[in-house]
Amino acid sequence: MSINVLLLAGGVGGAKAAQGLALTASEQDCHYNVRVIGNIADDEEFHGLWVSPDIDTLMYTLSGEINTQQGWGMKNDGNTVLSQLQALGEDTWMFLGDRDFATHIYRTQRRRQGIRPSQICRELCTAFGCPLPIILPSDDCIQTRLSTDQGELSFQQYFVRERCTPVVNAIEFHGAQQATPTPEALQAINDADIIIFAPSNPLVSIGAILATPGLRDAIAKSRAVRLAISPFIGGRTVKGPADRMLLAQGLDTSPLSIASLYDGLIDALVIDESDAGWLSAIEQRGLRALAAQTLMITDSDKRRLMDECLAFVEQMEVSP
Structure with missing residues (x-):
């Protein structure tokens, strides 16, 4: 019997x-x-093209096209186009490689033709040979806006141009309140046995995914076993500004903060072995807890961690 697994993913950790x-699902006897479901709120227009950084990172990673050293962008890519744009006086702080430009050109052309973004995502995933379907939370435009000590910034301005240095005072998802969830996202949540x-x-x-109207409620009401993996190892992130952003919001970077942020949405929390001292406190919140090696460097690391998470969920389901 097949078990439906739904992953909510953003950034390099999600990819x-x-x-x-995907490595687990590729086995012939896999059930x-x-x-x-990926994050679309980092999307932004550059050089007249619609760029979806998180969705593309997922797509390139799953298809084996990712630049593994950067963690984003395409492998074996050049910067001829960007260099020429810079020579023409364009602002080029957002790096887009030559091969990467083709993805953005295709996406933008199809959007101008009135094609649903979800359909465009499926077309791109098929073209790249993605082994897993990537689902958009909404076909509407949702964009992260950060109120910082240097003014309002888009996420890409904060993350790429300013290198995460501004202090984030508040986070908003513009367009989220008016957005409609995709039927694919709602169906995936409804069908899920494990989230x-x-x-x-x-x-x-x-x-940003949970900000899409209807998705948080659907997950909260889901019959699935719901598990979160903490992005923190010893109170710090491996990559990205999550630790700094939580501290700026008045939260600490312990596993308990992750449990609080996902309150009512998860049944279990997986934390790094270095944070094992928090297991009892997590369980006192009514959650099941597992300490594992969460650092994912090699493909073997990635598969091992996800196999451990799946095995933990299945053990939960048979435990009294």
Whole structure:
């Protein structure tokens, strides 16, 4: 019998978790049917083209096209186009490689033709040979806006141009209140037997997905076993600004903060072995807890962690 697994994913951590699940699902005797809901709130227009950084990171990672050294962008890519744009006086702080430009050109052309973004995502995933379907939370435009000590910034301005240095005072998802969830996202949640929150930034990656009207409620009411993987190792992130952002919001970077942010949405929390001292406190909140090696460097690391998460969930289901 097939078990439906749904991953909520954003950023590099989400892409690594997706790859781990894809490696598991590739086995002939695998009984897991995996789908991924990605973050669209980092999307922004550059040089007249619509760029979807998190969705593309997922797509490139799953298809084996990711630049593994950067964690984003395409492997074996050049910067001829960007260099020429810079020579023409364009602002080029957002790096887009030559091969990467083709993805953005295709997406933008199809959007101008009135094609649903979800359909465009499916077309791109098929073209790249993605082993897992990537689902958009909404076909509407939702964009992260950060109120910082240097003014309002888009997420890409904060993350890429300013290198995460401004202090984030508040986070908003413009367009979220008016957005409609995709039927694919609602169906994936409804069908799920297991829902996994990837070790992504809970505020701006997973938070952006949950900001889409209807998705948080659907997950809260889901019959699935729901598990989150903490993005923190010893109170710090491996990559990205999640630790700094939580501290700026008055939260600490312990596993308990992750439990609080996902209150009512998860049944279990997986934390790193270095944070094992928090297991009892997590369980006192009514959650099941597991300490594991959560650092994902190699493909073997990614698969091992996701296999451990799946085995933990299945053990939960048979335990009294």
